[in-house]
Amino acid sequence: MSERRIAVFCGANPGRGTAYVEQARLLGTEIGRRGLGLVYGGSAAGVMGAVADAALAAGAHVTGIIPEHLTRHDPLKTDVDEVHVVDTMHERKSLMYELADAFIALPGGFGTFDELFETLTWAKLGLHAKPVVLLDVHGYYRPLGALLDRSLAEGFVSGRDRGLVRLATTAVEAVDACAPVLAEPLAS
Numbered sequence: 001m002s003e004r005r006i007a008v009f010c011g012a013n014p015g016r017g018t019a020y021v022e023q024a025r026l027l028g029t030e031i032g033r034r035g036l037g038l039v040y041g042g043s044a045a046g047v048m049g050a051v052a053d054a055a056l057a058a059g060a061h062v063t064g065i066i067p068e069h070l071t072r073h074d075p076l077k078t079d080v081d082e083v084h085v086v087d088t089m090h091e092r093k094s095l096m097y098e099l100a101d102a103f104i105a106l107p108g109g110f111g112t113f114d115e116l117f118e119t120l121t122w123a124k125l126g127l128h129a130k131p132v133v134l135l136d137v138h139g140y141y142r143p144l145g146a147l148l149d150r151s152l153a154e155g156f157v158s159g160r161d162r163g164l165v166r167l168a169t170t171a172v173e174a175v176d177a178c179a180p181v182l183a184e185p186l187a188s
Contacts, residue, residue, distance in 0.1 A: 003061065004182045005037035006175070007100035009115040010047040011108030012074050020107050023137045024050035026171040027106065032058020034175060036182065039099045041092070042066030042084075044077035047106050052077055063099060065092050093118055102131040102178035104168075107140040116165075123164045131178045133166045141167060 008031075014021050028051040031038050038055040041048050042064030055062050062080040067089055076083065086092050093115055105116045119132055134141040145167055151157040168174035175182075 003035060003037050004101045005039050005061075005063070005099055006031055006178060006182075007039040007096045007103045008051050008106060009103065009108060009112045009119075010040070010051060010106035011112055012041065012043040012048050013046040013109070014050075015047065015107055019138050020047050020140075021050045023135060023171060024048075024106055025054040027051055027104065027135060027174060028054025028056075028060070029058045030171040030175050031055050032060035034182075035059075036175075037061040037063065039063045039065065039096050041096075041111070042074075042076060042080075043070070044075040047108065049075075049077060051106065052080060056080065065095050065099075067092050089114075097122065097128065100130065102133070102181055104133045104135055104174045104178070105141075106135050107137050120161075120164055124161050129181075131166065131181055132164060133168050133174045133177045135171065135174045136167050136169050 010024060024047045032055045038060050040052055043049060043066065052062050063082040064077050064080045065084045065086060066076060068085050068087060084095060086095060103119050105112055122128055123132060136142060148157060148162055152159060152162045166177045168177055
């Protein structure tokens with residue numbers, strides 16, 4: 001694979017209303033439009049399925065990574081370019097981190113939060129310098145931003161560490177926030 005890839009963390013549920021799925025489609029389309037690849041959680045359902053469908057339709061190379069135990073209740077998306085069925089959630093996250101050049105979190109639940117915070121922790125520890133962006137659909141991540149600001153104010157998070165996560169309100173802004181790393185030449 002010779003293109004840059006964005007890992008998108010998001011839910012296998014669609015959320016309430018249509019805004020989350022609509023933004024997932026816009027993000028998938030933007031990823032494909034820019035000639036980037038998508039790495040995501042492998043489900044055909046919810047926000048996950050929407051971002052993958054749109055990325056595929058826009059010409060992106062799509063890689064799904066899902067733990068075997070989740071395939072029992074989450075429909076596996078099999079029409080993507082690559083599917084990796086792994087044994088554990090940790091293997092899923094490790095492979096997503098390895099394959100991705102940047103990370104964008106759409107709204108989701110505990111799994112999305114786990115992926116997001118592990119990615120931020122690894123960045124804090126210097127294990128990667130890849131962009132991490134929250135796509136704030138209808139203010140979904142505003143309370144998290146406030147919590148991070150409070151952590152900074154209370155001395156639990158440094159200013160440098162608070163800067164590890166960016167907030168975007170549109171798919172274009174989210175991908176733009178990743179652009180500096182995505183523009184770097186690939187190692188041969």
